[in-house]
Amino acid sequence: MKILATYNIKGGVGKTAAAVNLAHRAAAEGRRVLVWDLDPQGAATFYFRVKPKVKGGGEALVSGRRDLDRAVKGTDFDNLDLVPADFSYRNLDLLLDDAKKPLGRLGKLLAPLRDDYDIVVLDCPPSISLASEAVFRASDALLVPLIPTTLSARTFDQLDVFVNDSPEVVKDLEVMGFFSMVDGRKRLHRDMVDELRARRPDLLRTEIPAATDVERMGVHRAPVAAYAPASRSARAYGDLWTEISGRL
């Protein structure tokens, strides 16, 4: 079982869209996939039409009173399940802080599901906190969407510094950055993509375009490939998944 987390310190960069579409693609390939929506806003949960509620809330899960397995909901897609968001996740930092060995907590909760799933995608809220650190510890790879702007590049550098300079938090984690919401008509985007690629050759090659197909996920409440399988965005997420799975 590989644990991937879609993560960025910044919000609004396409994390949830990536989590949902990559998970859908992996499941369509035949992998058994679980998405855990850790963001109290519950956007991934909304896209899968599941009610954003976990019995007993985040406290029951983090404390181990309720097995994660019992919070799992089947989505409308084969081999793709979801642990829905719960508004109590806004206090995830506090809940983890109360737990023993907070950094290893998420990994411990996921461990019993090792035989049930090939891929777990953690959709994380935008922040850097104890919860993020627990995500870093649990994950095999961080999938970091980057809008080609100066600020986005700066936050990616911050993340990189943290991941590389915090051995007490991060054990074995691959950071996979990719460009998201790229608008090829914007000069700034084109320049930033070129500049960042020159500086960071390890960035994934696939770029997710800024497209209305992705924005329409909220209308269809489904992954892009479910309603626009031939669209540029659906193809891009497919290519991105192929690239990511090749690195796993």
Add this chain to the structure above:
Amino acid sequence: MSELQRFVVVAEGEPASLVAALAHRAGLVPVADVAVRRVFLDTADGRLHAAGGQLEWRVPVGPRAAASVVWTSTVTGETLGVVDLTGATGATGVAGVAGPVRTPADLPSGPVVDRLAELVEMRTLLPQGEVMSRLVTMALVDGEGKTTVRVVFDHSTLLGPAVLPAVVEVHPVRGYARQAERLGDLLRAQVTLQPSSEPLVDVVRQAAGAPPFLSSKLRLSLDRAGTAEQAWRDVFAELTATVHANVAGTRDDTDSEFLHDLRVAVRRIRSVLQEGRGVLPDEARERWRVAFKWLGDITTPTRDADVHLLDYPSLVASLPPERAADLAPLHGLLVDHQRQAHDELVAHLDSPRAAEALTEWGAWLAADWADAGPDAGRSAPVVVAARVQKAWRRVVRDGRRIDDAVPAEALHDLRKDAKRLRYLLECFGSVLDPDDVAVVVKALKGLQDCLGEFQDTEVQAGALGSFGDELVARGDVPAATLLAMGGVVEHLDERGRRARARFAERFAAFDHPDIRRRVRRLVTVPEGTDE
């Protein structure tokens, strides 16, 4: 996850309209309505069935319809995987579009096929029955537009005279068990539906006259109050049935497991004959030992060739990836060997000698044994306990003599002793305490695995030497192939050394006081049993 609920439509008239009325009452929304041709597939020993699965090669009715392989859970109704065969070919170059696939390697590679291959291993997927089906999928949807229960109406007709019942299945969605239960209650209350626990694939297998799934595992439940003769007869009957069940698959080379299971049954018969001293008539015992030795011997070259081919991927994996292709000429040689050996085996199996042996053996089993041995009328547990004790003592005695200095033959002899004890326990264990038997067999298995690995690596390394000679004699073998084979031999030697190093630990686990206590309990048959 909760289990699926299955109902058979028992009403007269058109099942589809009845189901439509039910769907309306239950508030189900239509999802799909397709007509498909389906061929159910499984291995001869029902590996997918045993794992709670149903595999079908499916083609929708209609022009240019794309074939697919659909794997579902018969327990939860979940789709375990779908492999689209549109324009796809597998490792074997077979598309599977024109007809059912034979092995997972016929399918395009991917996670689903990997999981399937893990279950199927070396077996072939055989058709279990073919149907034409109308599949109507409906869903119960909540206020968010989310599917909470799936309902599948499956109206299948078998190609042939048999009539299959129409089936309604309620497939729970994980996390929405309550909704599925409620819908199940509604359907259960209908007089036109009758709950059923039989998956469609079982109904189809039965109607299509598919043979029962084979099993190499002995499921003997011998009569503890019976005589030794009765126990020996029952064991022979079971093993003989296994031999017969595997002859056709061996002959046709359907997959290598038919021959494997045939050989195991023959070896067990030989072992049971050997243990039958004092139970069986002496003359007959000698005669059948010779006959079954011959039956075993004729299968050896083919089995050896099968094993080399089955092991080939692991030999390749022991080389650096860039040198893997160098072994290709060896693969060609192994395939030639297997074909030749199998042709010879078929000739033996078709010979009057084989036919007579099996016919006369059957007649002997059915006849009275007027000249049976003195132990024949004794209590089965008493006779078996004595045999187990003797075989166990032998393994312990010989095992304790083995240290780092003894030659390899000592380990090979111990392997044979251990096998003898294992067959005794597996064939006759049901007249003793099953819990103790299970524990002793587990410890014995650990020892056998280690001894088997030691033997296999040595035999394989030796065989590679002769294959190398043969390739050189052919005159066109690249030097890279011989070098690669040398690399494989080194790897095998290392594996053999590691197996030998593990021996002391494995033997200690077998020769442990707890196991000795279990064996003592096993072979202590209460007084008065042997009346």
